[in-house]
Amino acid sequence: MCTSCRMWFLFAALLAVTAAPALTQEKTKPSAHLPGGGVADPAGKIGFFPNTSGGIDAIDLANGKLLWTNKEANRPLLATDDRLITQAGTTNHVRVLVLDTHNDGKRVLESAPVKFPDWVSVKVDYGRSFSSGARLDGRMLMLSWEARAFYAGGARPTPEIEKAARKEASGVARIDLQTGKVETLSAEQIAARKLLPVAVDKVNAKVGTVTLTVKDTEAKNPKTPFEKRRTLQAVNENKEVMWEREIAAPIFLLPRP
Numbered sequence: 001m002c003t004s005c006r007m008w009f010l011f012a013a014l015l016a017v018t019a020a021p022a023l024t025q026e027k028t029k030p031s032a033h034l035p036g037g038g039v040a041d042p043a044g045k046i047g048f049f050p051n052t053s054g055g056i057d058a059i060d061l062a063n064g065k066l067l068w069t070n071k072e073a074n075r076p077l078l079a080t081d082d083r084l085i086t087q088a089g090t091t092n093h094v095r096v097l098v099l100d101t102h103n104d105g106k107r108v109l110e111s112a113p114v115k116f117p118d119w120v121s122v123k124v125d126y127g128r129s130f131s132s133g134a135r136l137d138g139r140m141l142m143l144s145w146e147a148r149a150f151y152a153g154g155a156r157p158t159p160e161i162e163k164a165a166r167k168e169a170s171g172v173a174r175i176d177l178q179t180g181k182v183e184t185l186s187a188e189q190i191a192a193r194k195l196l197p198v199a200v201d202k203v204n205a206k207v208g209t210v211t212l213t214v215k216d217t218e219a220k221n222p223k224t225p226f227e228k229r230r231t232l233q234a235v236n237e238n239k240e241v242m243w244e245r246e247i248a249a250p251i252f253l254l255p256r257p
Contacts, residue, residue, distance in 0.1 A: 034202060046101065082101055093113045093116060111181075119149055215231045
């Protein structure tokens with residue numbers, strides 16, 4: 001190959017690398033976890049919360065104003081200066097969606113599916129529980145998850161039936177946030193990085209001069225007596241509610257007969 005041709009290919013390769021979107025160290029400052037399954041941007045100015053319609057709302061934490069809504073994802077995982085990393089899925093697999101927070105939550109990346117055992121249910125279901133969490137490692141996302149199965153029938157089970165219903169599983173998927181490729185980490189890699197267990201949600205969080213908390217009340221629907229209504233509240237130092245907004249409520253299933 002001629003010298004000029006080699007120089008052209010080297011220049012094209014360098015241009016491709018520098019043009020590819022990347023999460024730089026400056027853009028990957030850790031985001032804060034908020035009550036109600038929310039997360040804040042690193043500046044603590046915008047919060048992202050699951051909404052009552054199954055999507056995600058971006059909320060101005062200074063006044064509670066709705067900035068934008070995304071209907072594709074159903075759970076925020078973490079936020080950087082200009083990206084919101086989310087989870088989408090309700091069955092036994094999920095995908096990671098990366099949203100552009102400077103462009104009304106437009107999706108800029110969808111990962112390959114992260115698959116779980118067949119018995120796992122990401123959504124709330126009888127005899128099933130699921131939790132997940134995430135952390136950044138450069139351009140890689142570590143998605144940690146834990147799932148459990150247990151007996152949830154109406155009749156009292158025999159010890160054998162109860163034992164057979166019990167299952168547990170956990171793991172960590174490493175997701176490339178430039179390509180969407182998914183890799184399952186080994187037990188040794190998980191232990192070395194201390195990626196499990198999954199962290200629990202916060203009850204309240206201080207953001208600027210206010211404290212965010214959630215208030216659960218009865219939804220007052222006679223057809224669904226276990227349904228709840230969840231309100232996100234911003235309270236100042238004088239215990240005054242500065243603003244409030246309804247977000248996704250926890251789901252409780254009716255007992256089986």
